[in-house]
Amino acid sequence: MSSALKIYALFIGSALLMFGGGLQGLLLSVRGAEEGFSLTALGLIGTGWSVGFVAGSITVPLLVKRVGHIRAYSIMSAIGTVTILLNLLWVQDIGWIVMRAFSGFCFAGAAMIVESWLNEVADNRSRGTIFSVYTTINMAASTVGQLAMAVTGTFGHIPFVVGAIAFICALLPSALTSTPQPRPISSARLDVVLLYKTSPLAVIAAFACGMANGTFGTLAPVYGFEQKLDASTIAYLFAVTAVVGAVAQTPFGRLSDKIDRRLVIVGLSGFAAVIGLVTVLLNPSSGVLMFILFGLYGFGAYPLYAIAVAHANDFARDGEFGRVAGGMLLILGIGLAIGPIIASWVMNAIAPVGLFIVTATFHGALAVTAFLRMKIRPVRDAAGRVRFRAMSAEKGVSPGTVTLDPRGEEKPTPRPAAPAAAPQPQETELLVPDPIEPTVIVERHVKSDGPGDTDKSDKPKPE
Structure with missing residues (x-):
């Protein structure tokens, strides 16, 4: 199989994987609400995903080293297929929490294996293009998976079977390849201490994005259900949020390449906090107003993580990109795990719209932190920064994506050196x-x- 054909095949496999993941994530939230699961249980379903994803990011490289890429990917695909079918056969909150953790584990492993294959094919000239296309395909496929719920609905077995078919078909591209397997996957380098020394703001940003995105991604569908929206409307609602958020990444990312990134973070996080508060005050029941508010939320919230990663790596030393991004991954995963639990308690204590109190709180805290850091630390010269690259942080970022990211090969332009001293005897x-x-x-x-x-x-x- 030629390199170009292999890349296209891996793109197709990744698209099928993200399609199934997008459908499953939205389906479980809405179907769980319809089944009468408590808000705490629904929050723990989101937590299970995040815990499994981080665990898979750490342990799957060991499995790949033992059995190889193709066998490991087959294991991930098979277990992922079984878990979504068990969601259909075992309709119980405890069972869904456990199965969701397995789904996160398998999703992280399968994504890492696909990304390691892409990384093997990519060279320094094509890495940026491959990374951009791969990220775009993932965002688009996940959105299409969410839209699929508008067609399949949530009742019966059809949506679960469609998701299972997508997961098992994602195995085919790697299984059919006849080329040698790539080098072993590097384990995630989750260096939080280095991340904090490099950029304290990055730690706050990763945690805030995890808290807000985990809350929104898991419990906003429940909020839509409580507002009497049907399954198709909820699917379209999330598709609009994802599309607007993806479109907003490029202009704001390029803007952050030219001005202080922290100023962009202040503006976007402040905007997302305001939208959250407005949603709390209006508590919209009409679909049109909800579409507007959700779209505006995606516009402000979704570009934040990618900009925060770029800001952290502006101050990283040569060769530290992977470790810094790995630290961001761990902090993001912690936020993704904790956010839904806290939001479920707030929603129980106040009202379903209380989930936006959580998102507004953490976006507001991020805006204040970024503003204060602007007073403490001077801005990095534009010529000495790494370039912005779009990425999704709604359900976590695989360490394989970090390896594939071309910024790992880029070196910031060094600052002008001090004049050399006069020669001495x-x-x-x-x-x-x-x-x-x-x-x-x-x-x-x-x-x-x-x-x-x-x-x-x-x-x-x-x-």
């Missing part, structure tokens, strides 16, 4: 053993770069 010592006695004869040379100077030597006579 140097004194060197040459130690030569005496051939007769174990004494040392010291020969000193005094050199000067000044005009007219000559070398002088002082050789002691042997005793």
Whole structure:
């Protein structure tokens, strides 16, 4: 299989994977609400996904090292297919929480294997294009998977079977390849200490994005259900949010390449916080107003994580991109896991619209933190930054994506060096053993770069 054909095949496999993941994630939230699951249970379903995803990111490389890429990918695909079918056969909150953790684990593993294959094919010239196409395909396929719920509905077995078919078909591209397997996958380098030393703001940003995105992605469908929206309307609602958020990444990312990224973070997170508060105050029941507010939320919230990653790596040293991005991954995963639990408690205590209190709180905290950091740390020169690259943080970012990211090969332009000091006379010592006695004869040379100077030597006579 030629390199180009293999890339297209892997893109198709990744698209099928993301299609099934997008459908499953939205389906479980809405169907769980219809089945009468408690808000806490629905929040824990989202938490299970995040815990499984982070665990898979850490442990799957060990499995690949033992059995190889194709067998490991087959395992991931098979278990992912079984879990979504068990969601259909075992309709119980505890069962769905456990199965969702397995889904996150398998999803992380399958994504890492596909990305390692793409990374093997990519070179420095094509890496940026492959990364951009791969990210775009993932966002689009996940959105189409969410839209599929508008066709399949949530009742019966059809949506679960459609998701299972997508997961099992994602296996075919890698299974049919006859080319040698790529190099072993590198395990996730989750260096939070290095991330904090590099950029304290990045730690806050990753956690805030995880809290807000985990809350919104898991419980906003439940909010739509509580507002009496049908399954197709909820699917279209999330598709609009995802599309607007994806479209907003490019202009704001390019803007952050030209001005202080923290200023962009302040603006976007502040905007997302305001939209959350407006949603709380209006508590919309009509579909039109909800579409507007959800679209505006995606516009402000979804570009934040990618910009925060770029900001962190502006200050990273050469060779630290993977470790910094890995630290971002871990902090994001923690936020994705905790956010739905806290939001479910708030929704129980106040009202379903209380989930936007959680998103507004963390977006507001991020805006304030970014503003304060602008007063503490000077801006990095535009010429010394890494370039922005779009990425999705709604359901986590695989370490394989970090490896594939071309910024790992880019070096920020160094700052101008300080002027060199004027040359100074140097004194060197040459130690030569005496051939007769174990004494040392010291020969000193005094050199000067000044005009007219000559070398002088002082050789002691042997005793």
